[in-house]
Structures are given as structure tokens and as C-alpha cells.
Amino acid sequence: MSLSGSTGRCSLQARWTFTTPQEVLENHVLEIDEGLVTDIHQKPYSETIRLDDCCVIPSFVNAHAHLEFSDLAHPFPVEQSFTGWIRELLQYRDKRRNALSDLVMGGLFELRHTGSAAVGDILTGNLTPADYRDHSDFPVSSVVFREIIGLLPESHDEQMHLAVQHLEQFHPHQDEDPFAEQATCTSGGLSPHAPYTVHMQLFEHLANLAADRKAPIAVHLAETEAELQLLSRQKGEFRNLLDERGLWRSGLFSKNGSPLDYLQLLRNVPQALIIHGNYLNQNELNYIANHPNMTLVYCPRTHAWFGHTDHPWEQLLQLGGRVAIGTDGRSSNPDLSMWNELRFLKERAPKADDQLLLQLGTTAGARALNLPEFGSLKPGSSASLNIIRRATSSQSLFAHENDLIGTMIRGQWIHAPV
Ligand SMILES: [Zn+2]
Incomplete structure (x- = not known):
């Protein structure tokens, strides 16, 4: 399998990572390489990008346009x-x-x-x-x-x-x-x-x-x-x-x-x-x-x-x-x-x-749409994800006040969180 558009490596630690819509991991590190998720663990290192008060979720799939x-x-x-x-x-x-x-x-x-x-x-x-x-x-x-x-x-x-x-x-x-x-x-x-x-x-x-x-x-x-x-x-x-x-x-x-x-x-x-x-x-x-x-x-x-x-x-x-x-x-x-x-x-x-x-x-x-590479962030999935800043931890993921502050598709930042 080849996925175009891959970057080098990237390591992200968010407060919450939704590896699937049903599974949320707190303070885990997502490792990304060659456009794919390669590992999830709990040992951040100096290059790990820290995303406090943020959720990482899989990219959206727009089923009809x-x-x-x-x-x-x-x-x-x-x-x-x-x-x-x-x-x-x-x-x-x-x-x-x-x-x-x-x-x-x-x-x-x-x-x-x-x-x-x-x-x-x-x-x-x-x-x-x-x-x-x-x-x-x-x-x-x-x-x-x-x-x-x-x-x-x-x-x-x-x-x-x-x-x-x-x-x-x-x-x-x-x-x-x-x-x-x-x-x-x-x-x-x-x-x-x-x-x-x-x-x-x-x-x-x-x-x-x-x-x-x-x-x-x-x-x-x-x-x-x-x-x-x-x-x-x-x-x-x-x-x-x-x-x-x-x-x-x-x-x-x-x-x-x-x-x-x-x-x-x-x-x-x-x-x-x-x-x-x-x-x-x-x-x-x-x-x-x-x-x-x-x-x-x-x-x-x-x-x-x-x-x-x-x-x-x-x-x-x-x-x-x-x-x-x-x-x-x-x-x-x-x-x-x-x-x-x-x-x-x-x-x-x-x-x-x-x-x-x-x-x-x-x-x-x-x-x-028969696109199994999307919709989850497990090792082997496409590194296609969104970063949501959540106003408070108890707030809904989709609350109006929350911002979409970063998007990555196939391991490339479309816009990186600032
Ligand atoms: Zn239509």
C-alpha cells in the first residue's frame, strides 16, 4: 500500500485522543510516520507536540456533497x-x-x-x-x-x-x-x-x-x-x-x-x-x-x-x-x-x-463509502485527524465555543495548531 503526501515523523500528545469515536485515551502520544499512525503510548519526549485542553479526533468523512x-x-x-x-x-x-x-x-x-x-x-x-x-x-x-x-x-x-x-x-x-x-x-x-x-x-x-x-x-x-x-x-x-x-x-x-x-x-x-x-x-x-x-x-x-x-x-x-x-x-x-x-x-x-x-x-x-483507512486513529490507520480546542473538559465536543484549531490529512498539516 502506498499513501501519497506523507511527511516525516510527528508525535502528538493531546489531553484526549479519540482512537475511535468509542475509545478515548487521556494524555496519550500519537506517533505518525509516512502518513500513517504507527504507535500510541504514554511516554512523551522532547519533540512531542503537546496539545493541552485539546481533543484529537479522526478526520471527518462527508458522505454527501x-x-x-x-x-x-x-x-x-x-x-x-x-x-x-x-x-x-x-x-x-x-x-x-x-x-x-x-x-x-x-x-x-x-x-x-x-x-x-x-x-x-x-x-x-x-x-x-x-x-x-x-x-x-x-x-x-x-x-x-x-x-x-x-x-x-x-x-x-x-x-x-x-x-x-x-x-x-x-x-x-x-x-x-x-x-x-x-x-x-x-x-x-x-x-x-x-x-x-x-x-x-x-x-x-x-x-x-x-x-x-x-x-x-x-x-x-x-x-x-x-x-x-x-x-x-x-x-x-x-x-x-x-x-x-x-x-x-x-x-x-x-x-x-x-x-x-x-x-x-x-x-x-x-x-x-x-x-x-x-x-x-x-x-x-x-x-x-x-x-x-x-x-x-x-x-x-x-x-x-x-x-x-x-x-x-x-x-x-x-x-x-x-x-x-x-x-x-x-x-x-x-x-x-x-x-x-x-x-x-x-x-x-x-x-x-x-x-x-x-x-x-x-x-x-x-x-x-468503503474507505476503511479513515474514521479511526489506530496503528495502521491514515494519519488524518482534527484537533479541537475545548473550552472546558466537561463541555460537549461539539459545543459552539469550541474551535477546530488543526487539521492533518495523510500525515501532512493542512493547518497546524498554533
Ligand atoms: Zn444531494
């Missing part, structure tokens, strides 16, 4: 409806087609500087793995999900071709050790966008392709009540949007359809990221909980931006399901910072356990 919107200063407003927001987004995207690789670069830069070492990005254009290699020696790992859109049957062959091509470029080594892919820092997956833009038959073919190539899938599902209305009764604002864009035809959706129909098609995919899931019902939550390949990705600030009803993330955890956190894109969120996302979530759910939140923002995303 749209880096193509990384230059937006403010999210698009939600004035009347979700479909109104989509109309604005499509208009904006069409204007920026030629700048896609710069926008991705800008997003990766922001991720690196806000403590994320890995991201699940949704790609809507034809970029290559080289476009995600951000010209630095300590790149963010990207799992690049090619967005596929195709409601009308005549578009399916072309969309399948696009999916195959993407996997050939971004996910060519499906039978090798996943670490072999980590050296390149990119891998690929597919994103059938959502039930209202992808015909169920195309959805099924994409799921079969992903299962066959051992590639992950990310899908926006049960995001709005309007989506449920379209699936069950073929009515509502999505029907109007499809009509307006010349995409409506009778027979495109089966009667009494639901998100469960789509979940069932994902049962054989190695990793399925269910994005948002704001309106999943009890049956659907049970189905996700019973399928270990499925992770629900909750984007707390985006969820709040649209003013949805309570998100079922805690309910799914109680059922034994898996939940990871994403920032979504800057089209619905002011930034791509997982640190800000987790502090926002702590504010919204003050009773939530800090170590649980840390797990959702680190190991859960690493597992969902």
Missing part, C-alpha cells in the same frame, strides 16, 4: 416550493457547465480546510479521476457518484452507456483490495438521481450494474412529500414540473408506488447510500435497518433549510440501522464544513451523545 456548487456564496432560497428551488438550480448549473473541474477543485479545497479527508460527491458532467486529484500531495479521497437521469425509456441505453463508462474510469479494480484504490484517492459509484427523474426499469438496471461491478450507489430518496405524492398518485408539483419539461407520459410510474419499491432494488448493491430519506415510513426504516449494505445519509442543515418535519435518523439508529452525515451542496447549505454540520446537529439535538455524533461524522461515512 455536490462540489459543483462550491462557489455559491449563499444557498438558493426556497420561496414557494421544492420544485421552484430545482428550477433555479438547473438554470444556474447550465450557465456553469464549462467551469466544472474548477468548481470541484474549489470544493475539495474547502473540504480539506474544514477537516474532511473524504467525500462522496455527485458528478453531473464528464470529468476524469485526474480532475479530482487536487494537485496537492495530501488529497481528499473522493468517491465520485455519476448522476444518471432518465425517465423516458428512449434515454435508457445512452444512460446505461454513461454509467458503464464512468465505472470503467473511476472504478476499474472492483476485485482488488480496496486499499489499492485508495492510493489514487478516487473511486467511483453511480447515482440514479431520484425516483422522479429515473424510470424504475433504468433504476433496476443501474442497481444490477453496480452489484455486478461491486460499486456503490447513492440515491436521493423520500426527500419531499411531493415525491411521495408523485409515486403513489402521479399528482402534485413534480407532475407539473415533468409536464413543463415535456417529460410526462402516462404509465411512467406504477400506481401506489413508494420509496420501498426502490429500496428493494438496492438489496444486492455492496453499498447503498440513501440520501435524505426525510419522509421514510416505518416499513422503509425497518427495511434499511435490516440491510447492512444500506446507510441513510442525513444532511442536517439542508433538512432545516427546506423546513422539513423531524428527520427519522434517531429512529433508524434505534432500529439498529446505519446513519452517516453529509453537508449536501452549497445550493442548500452555506458551506461544506462537517465541523459546522455536527455543531449544528448538536444544537438541534442537545441530548445526542457526542461520541455517537462523532461516529456519524467519521466512521459511519467511511464505512458507507
Whole structure:
């Protein structure tokens, strides 16, 4: 295994080191060499960097983003409806087609500087793995999900071709050790966008392709009540949007359809990221909980931006399901910072356990994206970590007053604590 961007040796002693979200060691020394954690012990020496009143935690893993919107200063407003927001987004995207690789670069830069070492990005254009290699020696790992859109049957062959091509470029080594892919820092997956833009038959073919190539899938599902209305009764604002864009035809959706129909098609995919899931019902939550390949990705600030009803993330955890956190894109969120996302979530759910939140923002995303080198700081793990200064020892890890004062990715300081 080779990891690029490694420095020489480094020795850090923090008041608290989270070797995993569940295991905290007090006053231990973390040894780092060649981009990896090599040892943890209790014998500091003269070169050991002392970080009193600080926590060292594994780097964040941002399970869902749209880096193509990384230059937006403010999210698009939600004035009347979700479909109104989509109309604005499509208009904006069409204007920026030629700048896609710069926008991705800008997003990766922001991720690196806000403590994320890995991201699940949704790609809507034809970029290559080289476009995600951000010209630095300590790149963010990207799992690049090619967005596929195709409601009308005549578009399916072309969309399948696009999916195959993407996997050939971004996910060519499906039978090798996943670490072999980590050296390149990119891998690929597919994103059938959502039930209202992808015909169920195309959805099924994409799921079969992903299962066959051992590639992950990310899908926006049960995001709005309007989506449920379209699936069950073929009515509502999505029907109007499809009509307006010349995409409506009778027979495109089966009667009494639901998100469960789509979940069932994902049962054989190695990793399925269910994005948002704001309106999943009890049956659907049970189905996700019973399928270990499925992770629900909750984007707390985006969820709040649209003013949805309570998100079922805690309910799914109680059922034994898996939940990871994403920032979504800057089209619905002011930034791509997982640190800000987790502090926002702590504010919204003050009773939530800090170590649980840390797990959702680190190991859960690493597992969902099949990036086992991230999410822990044990010997052999990537030396990708964040340093948090905590105002008082009794305070929550995600308290508003705490600062993220240092970030290291693959053994390189992105910003060193001062
Ligand atoms: Zn999204």
C-alpha cells in the first residue's frame, strides 16, 4: 500500500485522543510516520507536540456533497416550493457547465480546510479521476457518484452507456483490495438521481450494474412529500414540473408506488447510500435497518433549510440501522464544513451523545463509502485527524465555543495548531 503526501515523523500528545469515536485515551502520544499512525503510548519526549485542553479526533468523512456548487456564496432560497428551488438550480448549473473541474477543485479545497479527508460527491458532467486529484500531495479521497437521469425509456441505453463508462474510469479494480484504490484517492459509484427523474426499469438496471461491478450507489430518496405524492398518485408539483419539461407520459410510474419499491432494488448493491430519506415510513426504516449494505445519509442543515418535519435518523439508529452525515451542496447549505454540520446537529439535538455524533461524522461515512483507512486513529490507520480546542473538559465536543484549531490529512498539516 502506498499513501501519497506523507511527511516525516510527528508525535502528538493531546489531553484526549479519540482512537475511535468509542475509545478515548487521556494524555496519550500519537506517533505518525509516512502518513500513517504507527504507535500510541504514554511516554512523551522532547519533540512531542503537546496539545493541552485539546481533543484529537479522526478526520471527518462527508458522505454527501455536490462540489459543483462550491462557489455559491449563499444557498438558493426556497420561496414557494421544492420544485421552484430545482428550477433555479438547473438554470444556474447550465450557465456553469464549462467551469466544472474548477468548481470541484474549489470544493475539495474547502473540504480539506474544514477537516474532511473524504467525500462522496455527485458528478453531473464528464470529468476524469485526474480532475479530482487536487494537485496537492495530501488529497481528499473522493468517491465520485455519476448522476444518471432518465425517465423516458428512449434515454435508457445512452444512460446505461454513461454509467458503464464512468465505472470503467473511476472504478476499474472492483476485485482488488480496496486499499489499492485508495492510493489514487478516487473511486467511483453511480447515482440514479431520484425516483422522479429515473424510470424504475433504468433504476433496476443501474442497481444490477453496480452489484455486478461491486460499486456503490447513492440515491436521493423520500426527500419531499411531493415525491411521495408523485409515486403513489402521479399528482402534485413534480407532475407539473415533468409536464413543463415535456417529460410526462402516462404509465411512467406504477400506481401506489413508494420509496420501498426502490429500496428493494438496492438489496444486492455492496453499498447503498440513501440520501435524505426525510419522509421514510416505518416499513422503509425497518427495511434499511435490516440491510447492512444500506446507510441513510442525513444532511442536517439542508433538512432545516427546506423546513422539513423531524428527520427519522434517531429512529433508524434505534432500529439498529446505519446513519452517516453529509453537508449536501452549497445550493442548500452555506458551506461544506462537517465541523459546522455536527455543531449544528448538536444544537438541534442537545441530548445526542457526542461520541455517537462523532461516529456519524467519521466512521459511519467511511464505512458507507468503503474507505476503511479513515474514521479511526489506530496503528495502521491514515494519519488524518482534527484537533479541537475545548473550552472546558466537561463541555460537549461539539459545543459552539469550541474551535477546530488543526487539521492533518495523510500525515501532512493542512493547518497546524498554533
Ligand atoms: Zn444531494
